[in-house]
C-alpha cells in the first residue's frame with residue numbers, strides 16, 4: 361500500500377491515491393492533497409465544495425455527482441471546473457479525503 | 466382484495482406483471498399496470514435503424530398483447546405518487562390506492578439539459594438514436610450523407626445500455642465501408658469516461674477495437690455546451706471538438722413523475738437498496754429496471770435478472786418474511802462489432818467483464834470479450850428472446866446470479 365508523508369506522519373493511500381482511512385483527514389492534509397492536484401490555494405469556495413462533499417458522504421456513503429454539486433452546493437458547474445480543473449467530482453473527493461466516486465455504467 | 470400496482474409497462478413492468486400474474490391468487494389480488502402509451506418498442510433494435518438493418522415498424526408491438534388477461538391495463542400518464550398515503554394520481558386526476566407499488570418507469574433522454582443541444586439543428590445536423598423519432602431521422606440523413614466528421618458524444622453517465630454508443634460506431638464503420646466511402650468519414654468518440662468503457666479489462670479490449678477500426682477517442686470530455694453554428698462541442702474546461710454530424714447520447718433521466726413525487730435524486734432516479742430493490746425511505750415500494758439509481762447497467766438483461774430477485778423478495782414480503790434474495794448487479798450484454806460479428810460481456814457489481822466462454826466453460830457457444838459470428842447471432846436472436854421469453858417472465862438459461870464458470874481471471 362502506498363503512503364504519503366505529511367509533517368513526519370505516514371498517511372496510507374488506497375489504489376486510486378485517495379486516503380485509505382477517512383479518519384486521517386484534517387484541513388492541513390486537505391491543503392497537502394490539493395497541492396498535489398496542482399491547486400496551490402484552497403479558497404472559501406473550494407472549502408464550500410469540500411465540506412459539502414464530506415457532508416453528503418457522511419450521510420450516504422458515496423460522494424455526490426457534479427450535477428448534484430451544482431444543484432445543492434451553490435457553486436455552478438463552470439466555477440466547479442475552474443476550482444477543480446479536469447474532473448471536479450473526482451478531485452474534490454480526493455481533497456475531501458473520500459474514496460474515488462463509484463460512478464455509474 | 467389487495468392491490469399490486471405497477472407503474473410503467475415497458476421491459477421491467479411487463480416482466481414483473483407476467484411473473485406476479487401466475488403467482489398471486491386471483492381471489493386475493495388485483496394487479497394493475499399503468500403506462501402512458503400503447504406501443505411497446507424493442508429498444509435494443511433502435512441501434513440498427515440508422516443503418517437500415519431494421520425498420521422501426523418491425524420493432525413495435527401493442528403493450529397489452531404482452532400482459533396476461535387478468536392484468537388491468539390503464540392507458541394514462543402518471544402525475545405523481547404519494548408514498549405516505551399509498552396512492553398514485555393519474556394525469557386525469559384519478560387516484561389509485563395500492564398495497565404494493567413497483568416503479569418501472571424507465572429512463573429517457575433529455576437534450577434540453579445541455580446548452581445549445583436542442584435547437585433548430587436538432588434533427589438536421591444533430592441526432593439521437595435512443596428514440597424512435599431520432600433513429601428514423603438519422604436513418605434518413607445517413608442515406609444521403611456525403612461524408613465528413615461524425616462525432617458520437619456521450620453527455621454524461623449513467624446512460625441506458627452503456628455499450629450502445631460503441632456498437633453504433635462499429636456499425637457505422639461497417640456501413641460506410643460497405644458503401645465504399647469509409648475514407649470520406651472520420652469517426653470520433655467523445656466521452657466523459659477515461660476510456661472506451663468503465664471497467665479496465667473490457668475498456669482495454671474495446672479500446673483496441675476502436676483503434677483497429679480507425680475510430681478516434683477523446684476521453685474525459687465533460688460536455689458543457691454545443692455550438693450549432695460553429696459545429697463544435699465545448700467542454701466545461703474549454704476543450705473543443707468539431708463535427709459535421711453529431712450523434713448525441715443526451716443526459717438520461719428518470720421520469721418527471723418521480724421528481725413530482727420527490728422520490729428521485731438529481732437525475733430523477735429513485736434511490737434503491739442495491740440488493741433487495743426496495744426504494745429507500747418508503748414502505749412497500751420497489752424499483753425495477755432503469756428507474757433506479759443502482760450502479761448496475763441500465764439494460765433489459767439487467768431488468769430480467771432483477772425481476773427474479775424482486776419476485777422472490779415481494780413474495781417473502783407479502784408473507785411477512787425478511788427479503789433474502791440479493792441482487793448482485795448481474796449484467797449480460799451482446800456487443801455488435803460490425804461485419805456480422807459481435808462480442809459478449811457478463812459481469813456484476815464486483816466482477817468486471819472477463820474473457821472466457823459462456824455459459825458453458827470451455828464450450829461456449831458464446832465467447833466472452835472476444836469477437837465471433839455466433840455472438841452476432843446471439844444479439845440478433847435477442848429480439849425473439851425478448852418478445853417470446855423475456856417479457857413473458859419465462860426462465861432463461863442464464864441464472865440471475867452471475868457465475869464465474871468459464872471466465873478467465875487476468876493476472
Ligand SMILES: Cc1cc2nc3c(=O)[nH]c(=O)nc-3n(C[C@H](O)[C@H](O)[C@H](O)COP(=O)(O)OP(=O)(O)OC[C@H]3O[C@@H](n4cnc5c(N)ncnc54)[C@H](O)[C@@H]3O)c2cc1C
Nearest residue numbers: 473475476477501508509542543571626754755764765766
Ligand atoms: C438504443 C438502445 C439500445 C439498447 N440495447 C440494449 C441491449 O442490447 N441489451 C439490453 O439488455 N438492453 C438494451 N437497451 C436498454 C433496454 O432497452 C432498457 O434497459 C430496458 O428497456 C429498461 O426497461 P424499463 O422497464 O426499466 O424501462 P422502459 O422499457 O423504457 O419502460 C418504461 C415505461 O414507463 C412508461 N412511463 C414512464 N413514465 C411514465 C409516466 N409518467 N406515465 C405513464 N407511463 C410512464 C413509459 O411509457 C415506458 O413504457 C437499449 C436501449 C436503447 C435506448
